[in-house]
Amino acid sequence: MNAPTHHGERTAHLDTAGTGRMPDAVRTVLARCTALDDRLGTAALQESLGDVLHTRIHERLGALLSVPAADTILATGAAQAFEAYLHGITPGPGDRIWTTPHEGVANLTALHALRDRTRCRLEVVPLRPDGDLDLDWMRTHLDEDVALVSAVHLSPACGTVNPVHDIGRLLAPHRARYTVDASHSAGRLPVDAARIGCHLLTADGWRFLRGPHTTGFAYIAPTPHLAPDAAPYRAAAPEPAAVAALDAALAHHTATARPPHEDLLPLLRAAVRHTPGMELLAGGQEQAAILAFRHAQIPAAAIRRGLARRGVVLAKTVAHETPLHPAGRVTAPALRASLHHDNTAQDIDRFRQALAEVLLEERGAAAHPARPARGALAAAGAATTPLGPAGRAGPGGSGAPSPYRARPVRRRGHLTLHRAT
Template sequence: MNAMSHDDRRVHLNAAGLGRMPPAVLDVLTTWTRFEDRYGPYELEDRLDDVLHREVHERLAALLGAPSRDTVLCTGAADGFAAVLSRLPLGPRDRVWTTPYESAANLTALFALRARTGCRLEVVPLRPDGDMDLEWMATHAGGDLALVSVTHVPAGCGIVNPVEEIGDILAPHGCLYAVDASYAVGQLPVDAGRIGCQLLTGDGWRFLRGPQSVGFAYVAPRVHDVLAPYGGLPLAPPHGAAVAALNAALARPTAAFAPAPGDLASLLRAAVEDTPGIEVVAPGRVQSGIVTFRHGELPAALARRRLADRGIVVWKTVAQETPLYLPGRGVVTAVRASVHPDDSAEDIERFSAALKDAVTEPCPLPTRNRRPLPTAPAPHAPPARPAAVLTPRPRSSGRRHLTLVSDGPSDTGRLRPGA
């Protein structure tokens, strides 16, 4: 359970990974879990009927800028996305776009879609500064474009992708536009109507500070109509007690869902940039309250542990969480810190001092064989070039799974056997 007591003096800078449940939310989760244990799931469903089928949907509608009748509950954003893709009636003539910032979970669903339908899966190129190439998108969109999947804020870095501008580009073409708002909702304004998407997914346990294993989606009526002949939307419902706890988290004052103050995110970024030996992974011109960084000598896992010993909670992120972006830029592991509106400037000051202390402490690992941080090639995409096409590599014998990797910005998203 992701809650912390009032007297816990740790600085929690991991809202992007696992937000702290407020005591009132934890109390709801505990109460209804005990109730089900005593009386059973049917009695729980009966007692929570209004919460499960009306109240939580009205709150989600207010949060997402969508009609309450079009919100659905699921066990997580990735599950909701995969459920929709599992029934989409595409074919070999259809094109599907993703971006280098797509999550591994969503890429798995996209590869499954391609394997089932034979559709062409392409990666939208990036500009040299790391922003998506909107001019390329406007030039190459067309009637055969069936699905576009965009991550609002990626797991591996803090860039804010221009989901509304992309919606304007795609609107004339009639394709299904899906936005993963898992790392955006609760820290940034998210409005499905303004974005112009037909599918928007999110998790309840990150910046919203609800329980784990409960997510949600806005699914436009058009998507339901497309899926209806193929069995509808195959979603497993989350646990009733978890939904009640999410409802309690959403019921908190609206100020709790205001974007983190710009100066707070700026303070966090400045604290990282001012630390010797640190490189910030921050592509693009617009950043959120998530800062990803690495140190030339201190491994990310050890940095996270040292910060934890000093009362600072952060997250270690790995390249395979964003496999089309981070590996091609030489990033294997990194530290991710994220601010929430409940954090304070004093919290950032404590983090800054702890980080400087952590990186100056002698490293117990031998450093003579450590290589300097590689210079990442700038992402490039000449307008005349087609998008990278995701193609599978043959699976070698003796391997039991596949790992998504990128061989660099010009070879985005090939699939090759993993270790």
């Protein structure tokens, strides 16, 4: 539910891909369980939530992902589950692992750590001119040296829906393990992990599922040679109160996601396209839920702040969040709007009107000699790592130092990547 603004109107929340707004029922469960934990301790809370923690949450996850409940695990986030899984595999020095330009910084950092640990090679599947993954390139270059393929279902960069089912069928006859990041698709698109044919599928609980932060989960396909106590099964679990709230969020999602919902993305795209000076960032042939765009002269930060003052919430993208994607290599940050089932056409109208007001305000401020524009365009866009030959990430292959060194930047709330020296 959208909260009232200081003007008495409801906020148009267009950033569910960043942080979904918890429904009232979910927030109530989280508050009640947190209070019980504070009053009686974690052991008492765990005892009171026994069925939820050990059975019901996994049944809900299994139903969400169309897999057996026993094959699901809880984690503090999709990235943590992915990193734990990588600790349990050991590619050889001659093996190759594939990622894509849609990979997020956390998973990409984990893949570079795997490469540095095992001395395998990391390659990037290229995009076609239309922005889709090049499946023909994958067919041509796929052999038994490919040990791992990491794909993203719904790209956080610009909403591209990637052909994860086609990739699964392509990889099925081969030895490569197949992992899918469903962080931005779980709760927004149908996710059938069994039909995808992946060995690992990870997702966050706080985006389109609208659960609490520090909740995530994964499906791990049964693997005969993998011991039950292997690293993937030792991913850190969320706190009991967070698990109970995630359980409530899954129940809410099941109850509200079934009716047909209007696809508002065409309305949002038209609102951006018909605004002078705005540029859409291409999202491939199939796009869902997420739209990225920028203005030719006015900084994204200034637009985002102006929209927020008018009760419209969306995100400013940062190149380092998806450093291999073309959208991350533009000369300035962009804006990202994302749509949930509970958004309405009125939210899009509100966005369109607020955007026009912000652009008019910023142009007027820029034209006034005594008052610079609120967000005067600064030198933006730190250098990103170019792709090497054959789509390989960064300079060199096996044995080369990782071109990424993650460091948290608290002011922006994301990881900044730097070239290793």
